[in-house]
Amino acid sequence: MFRPNHKLSREMSEIDKKILLLLEADDERVLKLIYELYFKRLVAFSIEFVKDREIAKEISSDAIFRLWQKRNQLLENSCIISYLLTIVRNLSLNYLRQLKQETNTISFSSVYDIELHLNYEVLADSSWDILLTHELETIVNDVINALPIRCKEVFLLSRNESLSNSKIAETLNISVKTVEGHITYALKLIREKLLHYIILIFSIINYFQK
Numbered sequence: 001m002f003r004p005n006h007k008l009s010r011e012m013s014e015i016d017k018k019i020l021l022l023l024e025a026d027d028e029r030v031l032k033l034i035y036e037l038y039f040k041r042l043v044a045f046s047i048e049f050v051k052d053r054e055i056a057k058e059i060s061s062d063a064i065f066r067l068w069q070k071r072n073q074l075l076e077n078s079c080i081i082s083y084l085l086t087i088v089r090n091l092s093l094n095y096l097r098q099l100k101q102e103t104n105t106i107s108f109s110s111v112y113d114i115e116l117h118l119n120y121e122v123l124a125d126s127s128w129d130i131l132l133t134h135e136l137e138t139i140v141n142d143v144i145n146a147l148p149i150r151c152k153e154v155f156l157l158s159r160n161e162s163l164s165n166s167k168i169a170e171t172l173n174i175s176v177k178t179v180e181g182h183i184t185y186a187l188k189l190i191r192e193k194l195l196h197y198i199i200l201i202f203s204i205i206n207y208f209q210k
Helices: 013-023 027-048 053-069 082-102 111-124 127-145 149-157 165-172 178-207
Strands: none
Touching: 013 053, 013 127, 027 053, 027 082, 027 165, 082 165, 127 149, 127 178, 149 165, 149 178
């Protein structure tokens, strides 16, 4: 059974509620839903650090499977994407740690080696736990709330209601291309905001660790 968490008061999206109900019912159809909704996003997150698309895909698939395995441990108001990103972060970190051990030490002989080392240091920092479990959704929601009205409407229909671009276009009586433009714009702002936040966090951490 899911255990209530009274410390969190955020309002869950409808899709989170649906996924949690399916997980509670041990309904394996939820795996397909999670895969369709989040797999590409998980791969995109992992590949930023492991720099290998196939490895990122393996990590993302493993993360979804692990979510299924631990479905009875989830809180009743868990944020699915935050939970998945935390797993992906840990698996990506494990991969980089293993790579580092296998090569004994990163040689810094190339930009690639240096980038992998920096990625390892970033993922290993405990601040990721705060970012992924508490701050992520707040940051995203702040960006969404600041979007132009029509852009926000389109993005929420896509994000919360899981409507296709064509269905959104039909519902709002606009073109599919316009829908795609709104979603692309919203995702660009979210990505920039998250990247800025991450850079800021680690800049502050590095400053105080000097």
